[in-house]
Amino acid sequence: MSGLLTQRRILxxxxxxxxxxxxxxxxxxxxxxxxxxxxxxxxxxxxxxxAPDAPIRVITADVTDSTSVAAAVANAAELLGGLDGVVxxxxxxxxxxxEAMTLADWSRVLAINLTGPVVVMQAAFPHxxxxxxxxxxxxxxxxxLSPLQHRTAYCASKAGLQMASKAVAMxxxxxxxxxxxVCPGAVETELFRSSIDHEPDPRAAYEAIRARYALxxxxxxxxxxxxxxxxxxxxxxxxxxxxIAVDGGRTFH
Ligand SMILES: NC(=O)c1ccc[n+]([C@@H]2O[C@H](COP(=O)([O-])OP(=O)(O)OC[C@H]3O[C@@H](n4cnc5c(N)ncnc54)[C@H](O)[C@@H]3O)[C@@H](O)[C@H]2O)c1
Numbered sequence: 012m013s014g015l016l017t018q019r020r021i022l023x024x025x026x027x028x029x030x031x032x033x034x035x036x037x038x039x040x041x042x043x044x045x046x047x048x049x050x051x052x053x054x055x056x057x058x059x060x061x062a063p064d065a066p067i068r069v070i071t072a073d074v075t076d077s078t079s080v081a082a083a084v085a086n087a088a089e090l091l092g093g094l095d096g097v098v099x100x101x102x103x104x105x106x107x108x109x110e111a112m113t114l115a116d117w118s119r120v121l122a123i124n125l126t127g128p129v130v131v132m133q134a135a136f137p138h139x140x141x142x143x144x145x146x147x148x149x150x151x152x153x154x155x156l157s158p159l160q161h162r163t164a165y166c167a168s169k170a171g172l173q174m175a176s177k178a179v180a181m182x183x184x185x186x187x188x189x190x191x192x193v194c195p196g197a198v199e200t201e202l203f204r205s206s207i208d209h210e211p212d213p214r215a216a217y218e219a220i221r222a223r224y225a226l227x228x229x230x231x232x233x234x235x236x237x238x239x240x241x242x243x244x245x246x247x248x249x250x251x252x253x254x255i256a257v258d259g260g261r262t263f264h
Pocket of ligand 1 (some may be wrong): 024199
């Protein structure tokens with residue numbers, strides 16, 4: 012711990028597990044005050060109970076419900092006494108052959124993975140401006156840089172999130188707000204596990220995925236949180252509008 016986020020007030024979505032949860036824990040270790048937002052109320056309650064003395068508040072909200080997001084972001088800013096950082100980690104996966112993918116599947120993935128972060132950014136914007144600047148980090152995916160089979164909606168949502176982030180970064184710079192994206196490869200979380208478990212041979216599927224990575228392994232959520240930390244801290248003060256692959260070398264070749 013080196014106090015990289017001392018006194019920073021940060022909202023993290025998708026914070027009940029996986030990459031979002033690792034980010035909350037890392038941020039608190041670095042001195043931040045955090046509001047953890049997720050749609051999973053029970054998992055948020057467990058997070059609050061697991062660290063009763065930590066500066067973590069929890070808010071239950073679904074990022075697809077814009078009214079609920081507006082209330083949640085306002086509540087977060089009130090709880091923290093302002094807002095100077097946002098991390099959008101809430102997201103879902105969808106594996107479906109293109110012809111079998113329904114319009115409802117497509118719409119749900121886009122609503123959570125693309126529209127959700129946009130709505131959160133929009134709600135947070137006035138608070139970040141009022142703070143005199145801040146940071147937004149959106150969790151995209153290597154699947155938004157380089158396509159994967161049977162993931163049309165997921166890839167499109169993640170590529171869209173990168174470009175939305177860049178476009179927002181253009182406007183946000185005038186207010187001292189930096190907007191960046193991280194693009195993880197495969198990360199050991201429930202989302203990753205459930206994508207493997209539906210395969211006929213999960214062990215073989217795991218090995219096939221692992222083999223695609225130059226570093227020949229799956230990431231831990233902490234390794235993604237470290238990149239999100241860097242983009243949220245002043246250590247990256249000259250970085251905006253970028254999409255950083257944190258993917259063990261899947262997409263550079
Ligand atoms: N795990 C991977 O291999 C991987 C790889 C690349 C990108 N990502 C991205 O990283 C992000 C986090 O993924 P993860 O692996 O930690 O997943 P996860 O399933 O472990 O955690 C995601 C969290 O988001 C929450 N969430 C989902 N939909 C929501 C909604 N509508 N409103 C509010 N909260 C919602 C879930 O309740 C859950 O707590 C996602 O955007 C995912 O697409 C993950």
